[in-house]
Amino acid sequence: MAGAFDIVEHYNSLLQADSSISAPVAAVGSLVRLIESQKATTMLELMMIARAACDRLKKAADNPISLSAGCDVFLKQISRLSNTQSVEESRRALIKSGTEFVQGAGRFRDRVAEFGCPFVRDEQTILIHSYSRVTMGLLARAVKQNKRFRVYITESRPDQSGLRAAAELQQLGVPCEVILDAAVGYIMAKVDMVLVGAEGVVESGGLINKIGTYQLAIVAKAANKPFYALAESYKFVRLYPLSQYDLPTYRSDLLAFKERRPADVDWQAELAKSNPMLDYTPPEFITLMLTDLGVMTPSGVGDELIKFYLD
Amino acid sequence: MSKAPPPPGADSTADSAAAAAKEKARREKEERRRLKEIELQMKNIGVGGQADKKKLSKAERRAIQEQQRAAKQAQAQAAGPGAGAGAGAGGGSPGGRADAGSTKSQAGPGAAGGSIKSQAGPGAAAAAAAAAAASGRQARVDMSKYAVVEDKRMHLYVHLDLPDHPPSSATALATEPQVDEAAAAAAGERRPGDVGDFTAGVRNAAFPPGPQVVVGQARDDYVSAEAGAPATVKVTGADGKPAVAALRDAVPPFASGPGQRRYPKAPASVAHTPVHPRIKEIGLRMATMEISGSNSRAIAMLLAFADAIADYTTPANKALTSHLTNYLSPQIHFLTHQRPMCIGMGNAIRWLKSEILDLPRDLTDDQAKGQLIKKIDVYIKERITAASDIIAEAGAHKIQDGDVVLTYGASSTVQNLLVVAREMGRRFRVIAVDSRPANEGRRLVRALVAAGFSGEPALDGVTYAPITALSSLMRDASKVLLGAEAFFANGTMLSRVGTAMVALAAHACHVPVIATCETYKFNERIQLDAVVGNELAVPDALMYKTGIPGAEPVGPQSDPALAAMEYSAYARDKYAARPRWNNRSALRGEPPAEAAGPGKKPKGAKAAPAGEAAQGAAALARLGHACPLSDWRANPRLRLLNPTLDITPPEFVSVIVTELGMIPTTSIPVVLREYKN
Numbered sequence: 001m002a003g004a005f006d007i008v009e010h011y012n013s014l015l016q017a018d019s020s021i022s023a024p025v026a027a028v029g030s031l032v033r034l035i036e037s038q039k040a041t042t043m044l045e046l047m048m049i050a051r052a053a054c055d056r057l058k059k060a061a062d063n064p065i066s067l068s069a070g071c072d073v074f075l076k077q078i079s080r081l082s083n084t085q086s087v088e089e090s091r092r093a094l095i096k097s098g099t100e101f102v103q104g105a106g107r108f109r110d111r112v113a114e115f116g117c118p119f120v121r122d123e124q125t126i127l128i129h130s131y132s133r134v135t136m137g138l139l140a141r142a143v144k145q146n147k148r149f150r151v152y153i154t155e156s157r158p159d160q161s162g163l164r165a166a167a168e169l170q171q172l173g174v175p176c177e178v179i180l181d182a183a184v185g186y187i188m189a190k191v192d193m194v195l196v197g198a199e200g201v202v203e204s205g206g207l208i209n210k211i212g213t214y215q216l217a218i219v220a221k222a223a224n225k226p227f228y229a230l231a232e233s234y235k236f237v238r239l240y241p242l243s244q245y246d247l248p249t250y251r252s253d254l255l256a257f258k259e260r261r262p263a264d265v266d267w268q269a270e271l272a273k274s275n276p277m278l279d280y281t282p283p284e285f286i287t288l289m290l291t292d293l294g295v296m297t298p299s300g301v302g303d304e305l306i307k308f309y310l311d
Numbered sequence: 312m313s314k315a316p317p318p319p320g321a322d323s324t325a326d327s328a329a330a331a332a333k334e335k336a337r338r339e340k341e342e343r344r345r346l347k348e349i350e351l352q353m354k355n356i357g358v359g360g361q362a363d364k365k366k367l368s369k370a371e372r373r374a375i376q377e378q379q380r381a382a383k384q385a386q387a388q389a390a391g392p393g394a395g396a397g398a399g400a401g402g403g404s405p406g407g408r409a410d411a412g413s414t415k416s417q418a419g420p421g422a423a424g425g426s427i428k429s430q431a432g433p434g435a436a437a438a439a440a441a442a443a444a445a446s447g448r449q450a451r452v453d454m455s456k457y458a459v460v461e462d463k464r465m466h467l468y469v470h471l472d473l474p475d476h477p478p479s480s481a482t483a484l485a486t487e488p489q490v491d492e493a494a495a496a497a498a499g500e501r502r503p504g505d506v507g508d509f510t511a512g513v514r515n516a517a518f519p520p521g522p523q524v525v526v527g528q529a530r531d532d533y534v535s536a537e538a539g540a541p542a543t544v545k546v547t548g549a550d551g552k553p554a555v556a557a558l559r560d561a562v563p564p565f566a567s568g569p570g571q572r573r574y575p576k577a578p579a580s581v582a583h584t585p586v587h588p589r590i591k592e593i594g595l596r597m598a599t600m601e602i603s604g605s606n607s608r609a610i611a612m613l614l615a616f617a618d619a620i621a622d623y624t625t626p627a628n629k630a631l632t633s634h635l636t637n638y639l640s641p642q643i644h645f646l647t648h649q650r651p652m653c654i655g656m657g658n659a660i661r662w663l664k665s666e667i668l669d670l671p672r673d674l675t676d677d678q679a680k681g682q683l684i685k686k687i688d689v690y691i692k693e694r695i696t697a698a699s700d701i702i703a704e705a706g707a708h709k710i711q712d713g714d715v716v717l718t719y720g721a722s723s724t725v726q727n728l729l730v731v732a733r734e735m736g737r738r739f740r741v742i743a744v745d746s747r748p749a750n751e752g753r754r755l756v757r758a759l760v761a762a763g764f765s766g767e768p769a770l771d772g773v774t775y776a777p778i779t780a781l782s783s784l785m786r787d788a789s790k791v792l793l794g795a796e797a798f799f800a801n802g803t804m805l806s807r808v809g810t811a812m813v814a815l816a817a818h819a820c821h822v823p824v825i826a827t828c829e830t831y832k833f834n835e836r837i838q839l840d841a842v843v844g845n846e847l848a849v850p851d852a853l854m855y856k857t858g859i860p861g862a863e864p865v866g867p868q869s870d871p872a873l874a875a876m877e878y879s880a881y882a883r884d885k886y887a888a889r890p891r892w893n894n895r896s897a898l899r900g901e902p903p904a905e906a907a908g909p910g911k912k913p914k915g916a917k918a919a920p921a922g923e924a925a926q927g928a929a930a931l932a933r934l935g936h937a938c939p940l941s942d943w944r945a946n947p948r949l950r951l952l953n954p955t956l957d958i959t960p961p962e963f964v965s966v967i968v969t970e971l972g973m974i975p976t977t978s979i980p981v982v983l984r985e986y987k988n
Contacts, residue, residue, distance in 0.1 A: 204966065204975050240966055240973035242709060242790070242823040283975070299977030306978055310971060310985045 005037040007053045008060040020133060024070030024234045025105040027057055031074045032098035035091060043082040046091065050078055063278065064248055065200040065208050069237040074098065076309060101234075108232040109134050111292035113141040116230060119290070124149040124192045127184075127220075130156035130210040131165040132197025134230045138290075139195075143172045151176040152187055156212060158272040181212050188223045198231040201291075202239045203305050205283035205298030207231065208247060211276055217285035226287040233293050236305050241280045249278055587619040590642045594649035605653040605796050605832065606699065606723055610691055612646060612656050616663065617687045620680050631679050632670050639663075651846045654797035654805065655695075655832040662690065662831075694831040698970035699724045702827050706792075706968040707732035709825060714739040714789045717822070719778070720746075720807040721755035722794020724827040728968075729792070730762045738771045742788060746778040746809045748852035748953065778809055781816050791817040793959075795828040795967075800983060801837045802961025802976030804828075808954050811841070814963035823965040830969050833983055841957040850943075850951035 007030050014026040021029075034053050040046040054071035058064040077097060081090035112134050120126070120142040126149055128135055142149065151169055155178050156162040162178055169176045179187055194216060200208040207213070207229050220227040241247050254276050283298035293304060586594075593611045596602045602611050616639065623638055625631045643660060646652065652660075666686050670679050702724055710716060710732040716739055718725050729741060741764060745752025756775050764773045776784055785791075791813060797805040804810070804826055817824045838844070943949045961976035971982060 203973060205977070238972065240709075242825070242965055246709070246711075299975055302975045302978040303981040306971065306974060306981045307985060310982075 005034060007031070007034050007056060010034075011057060011060075021105065022133065022232070022235075023061070023063070023066040024073070025102055027054075027067045027070030028074050028098055028234075029102040030057070031071070032095055032102065035098070036095055040091065041087060043078075043087050043090065046087065047075070047078055047082070050075060063199065065237060065239070065278070066235055068239075068248070069200055069235050072238055073101075073234060105232075105234070108234065108292045109137045110141075112230055112232060112290055113138040115292070115295050116228070116290035117141050117145065119193070119228060120147055120149055122148050125152065125190055126150070127152045127154075127187065127191040127194045127216070128165065129154045129162075129194075129196045129213055129216055131161035132210075132230070134232060135195050135197045136165065136168055138230060139169065139174065140172060143174060149174065152191065153178050154181050154184065154212060154216070155179065156210060157181055158275065161210070184212075184216055185219050188219050188225060191220075191223075191225055193226045193228060194220045195228050195230060198229050198235055199278060200235050200237040200239065201229070201231045201289065201301050202237055202241060202280075203302050204240055205286070205289075205301045206241065207281050207286065207289075208237075208239075208241070208278055209281065211279050214244070214279040214281045214285075217281045221285050227285060228288050228290055229281075229286050230290045233291050233304070236301060236308075238305060238309065244276075244280050247278065247280055249276070586642055586645045587615070587622060589615040589618040590645055594646050597646070598649040604721075604723055605655040606695055606829070608653055609655040609659050609831075610695055613659055613663075613687050613691055616642070617684045620683050620687075623680065625676050630672065631674075631676055632667055632672060635667050636664055639667075654834050655829075658831055658834065659690065659694075663687070690831075694970075695829060698829040698831070699727055701970040702829065702968050703727035703731040705973065706825060706827055707735055707737070709966075709968070709973075710737050710739055710790065712738050715742060715787050716740070716790050716792050717742040717744060717784060717788035717813070717817070718755070718792045719744045719752070719810055719813045720749075720794065721751040721753075722807075722827065724829070725792050725794045726755055726758050728827060729759060729764075733763060733771070740770065740772055740774070742774045742776060742784050744776055744778050744781060744784065744813060749807075749848075751807070778812065781813060785816045785820045785822060788817070788820070788822050791822050791824045793824060793826045793964075795826050795832065796956060797832045797834050798826075798828050798967065798976070798979050799838050799958075800833075800835050800980050802964070802979055803838055804959040804961070804964055804976075805838065805956055806959060808841075808957045811957045811959040811963075814959045818963045824963055825966055825968060826964045827968045830971060830982055830986065833979055835983055838958055841954065845957075846955040848953040848955050850953050853951045853953050 010033055011026050011030040014021060014029050015023070031050060031053060035046070035050070038046070038049055040049060054068075054075065057071065058068055061067050078090075078094060081093055085093065116138045120138070126139075128139075128151055139151065151174055153162045153166050153169070153176055166176050166178045196207075196209055196213050196216065198207040198209050202208060209229075217227050239248070244250075253274070255274055258274070286298045289296050289298055289301055291301075296304070593602060593615045597608060597611070602608055619639070619642055620635070623635060625634055646656075663683075666683060670682065674682070706728040710729075714737075716729065718729075718741065732739065741759060743752045743756045743759070745756075752775065756773055759773050764771055774784075793804075793806060793810055793813065795804050795806045799805065804814075806826075814824050943951055964976050966973050967976060967979075969982070974982065
């Protein structure tokens with residue numbers, strides 16, 4: 001079966017083909033293709049195939065968090081359909097709803113921008129972190145509405161994705177400055193609000209995002225600046241981290257004290273290798289979540305997740 | 312303290328020392344067996360129905376041995392009552408005890424009860440229970456049971472570990488608890504998802520008409536109606552001298568001041584309504600705290616309701632759906648009368664009533680009863696036992712290698728969780744924080760040690776500590792794990808008194824607090840303080856170190872399981888493997904000057920190595936039990952407050968592990984709402 005259809009390959013090709021597609025959407029897309037290529041005769045078989053595929057995807061991806069949100073949604077959909085229909089019917093329904101979800105994924109982001117836009121006002125100075133598609137979508141929409149604002153962008157080491165955000169905003173004609181990650185505290189007093197995207201939004205109402213988000217949130221809270229997180233609802237993950245070290249991406253060798261011979265150490269190279277790429281921001285630091293379901297408090301996310309998975 | 316072998320007093324010879332050592336070894340063996348037994352009983356909830364001839368004879372033999380031993384010891388004590396071993400106790404002179412032991416030893420099951428008094432060994436209590444149960448096979452309601460209950464109460468807070476769950480039905484009560492080494496070993500292998508066999512408990516067995524009790528009469532009447540004499544316990548009178556009181560007086564559920572007992576008066580509507588024997592039984596067992604812990608209480612109550620429903624017949628010209636609720640309300644009232652309900656029980660009752668109302672009208676009595684009993688069975692499994700297992704499984708994943716998990720009190724769900732995490736191969740250390748007077752944490756420690764938490768102390772050992780050490784211990788902790796009695800709609804946690812302190816300390820140290828709670832304990836109410844609706848426990852518990860008048864001093868001396876455990880002694884080394892004493896002399900020879908004065912608690916009573924237990928007990932006995940509060944009833948301006956519960960604000964709880972998943976405290980209203988539909 002693996003010869004006929006390799007889900008990991010398909011997933012990666014989806015992501016490469018379209019840079020605007022996000023991990024959970026690509027995961028659902030791949031799972032739909034998988035179901036199409038399978039001839040499962042029972043619902044249980046279908047479920048098991050999908051489960052195994054999800055596990056493979058999670059193992060293969062270097063960041064399983066947002067991907068797992070897509071997997072969870074898909075699996076939940078299977079179990080929901082299996083209660084009411086025959087195998088063939090539910091298979092078709094599954095493919096249909098999955099395809100619709102993938103095709104309509106762009107609209108989720110538009111809706112976030114729609115709900116979030118009123119928060120951007122004239123003459124504001126906004127601080128954003130790293131590069132996030134949903135944040136860029138919101139700012140682009142605000143530009144279209146002829147709002148005048150300035151943006152500080154963190155450089156966001158180690159991949160320097162902030163530079164990409166700066167380039168795009170420059171294109172839109174938004175005045176922007178890239179700041180060092182270490183300059184967040186310095187600049188906070190000049191900022192009116194902080195906007196960040198999310199890799200995943202978790203059950204506690206906190207969020208998992210590019211490294212540096214947590215310290216940004218702490219500084220914003222200390223300075224009493226609003227800290228808004230933007231997330232499409234397919235990024236709601238069933239996770240409940242208790243600390244930074246309680247994430248699925250946690251590896252004990254990250255920032256562990258290793259034995260090195262002084263002569264060989266290339267600290268510059270070590271940096272990216274031994275640093276985490278994600279951190280967890282607890283809900284108490286987040287002012288509001290701007291999602292496609294509406295603007296909600298962090299605890300509202302937990303409520304949405306319970307509602308979704310309980311029935 | 313009478314547990315000490317013949318006094319090491321003034322002239323202890325080599326002979327008596329050898330005898331003491333022998334006696335100690337025997338007691339330790341006894342204790343080990345007892346632990347196993349209890350563990351088995353807890354696993355066997357609801358399957359205690361079938362009596363096995365071989366096992367029975369074993370239990371009987373043990374009971375007889377116990378009686379003989381008790382009698383012998385009683386004689387020894389009677390021979391030298393002044394020797395000091397049992398002097399100065401709050402609960403009866405040694406001579407009196409010896410009498411009780413020797414006179415009763417002729418009287419069958421009663422002797423087993425008597426032997427506890429003279430020997431005060433926890434092993435004896437278990438054996439007594441077995442003997443009482445064995446003899447109770449003939450008579451359905453046997454007075455010996457109450458004798459046992461009475462004695463259990465005496466040592467309740469000291470060391471007595473009773474099975475948390477009642478036998479499955481009244482019939483099962485009358486048979487002996489199962490004791491089988493092989494089964495115990497098998498039960499040790501805990502399977503995830505194993506929810507226990509409750510079907511045996513919810514059986515449709517018809518009761519032969521038992522003695523009927525009328526709510527509104529005193530509890531004495533209920534006991535005496537069955538055996539001719541009220542159950543009594545030994546207590547300390549106002550003058551500090553031992554006295555005999557009716558069980559009713561010794562178990563005042565709401566005692567709040569001198570002579571005040573606020574028994575709720577039975578409303579006229581339920582007076583003179585018969586109460587089912589099973590309800591009576593569990594009511595008493597709850598009042599004596601034999602059944603405690605909200606899960607155990609809710610399960611016991613539901614099983615008793617199932618039995619009560621099985622015996623119910625709808626009167627002529629009445630409909631079951633409307634009349635059954637009326638029939639249940641005096642039963643419920645009786646239970647509340649014995650001990651205030653916990654939230655979980657209240658929720659279960661509300662659920663049951665709505666189920667009764669929802670029954671289709673066209674069912675026959677038997678069909679309706681069958682459906683209800685089945686539903687009760689499912690409720691117990693889904694909402695309580697299986698839920699607890701799911702919580703244990705899910706929560707265990709939150710524990711990582713190298714964690715230091717601090718917990719408080721003894722929650723069955725927390726215990727499950729820790730054991731499951733351990734079985735998953737996680738290596739972590741547990742700090743069990745405990746507080747007097749209940750000292751429930753010992754139950755947890757014992758269970759954990761039995762489950763294998765006794766390896767490398769720094770890696771996967773258990774540290775037992777008083778709550779007063781909390782602030783220094785919290786710095787070591789990486790996670791705090793708490794059991795909850797209930798959660799309110801605003802996210803407030805109701806739990807064992809002291810929990811709020813632990814959560815507060817954790818919050819201050821940025822240690823995540825994990826609470827475990829089955830969703831059946833979620834409540835729609837909102838509570839803003841811990842004063843409203845709090846249950847007040849026996850105030851006398853505050854006078855004594857053990858919490859029970861006349862009982863033994865707290866310490867490993869009274870608890871071989873703890874004595875055998877290796878204590879963490881911070882004075883020398885954080886993870887010290889060997890116990891240490893602050894004041895060895897206090898336990899060896901003369902009482903230290905500062906502890907000898909009235910009102911001072913004997914020092915070093917907290918930890919004793921097994922080898923010095925006997926000496927320690929004797930020394931403590933010499934120090935006496937002088938307590939400045941002992942005459943508190945005589946002082947109208949003095950009140951003792953012993954609340955059972957407190958509330959923890961939602962912001963101190965990081966996550967609630969429920970059977971539906973992990974949720975923040977803010978999501979409780981959603982669960983309440985979604986579960987309704």
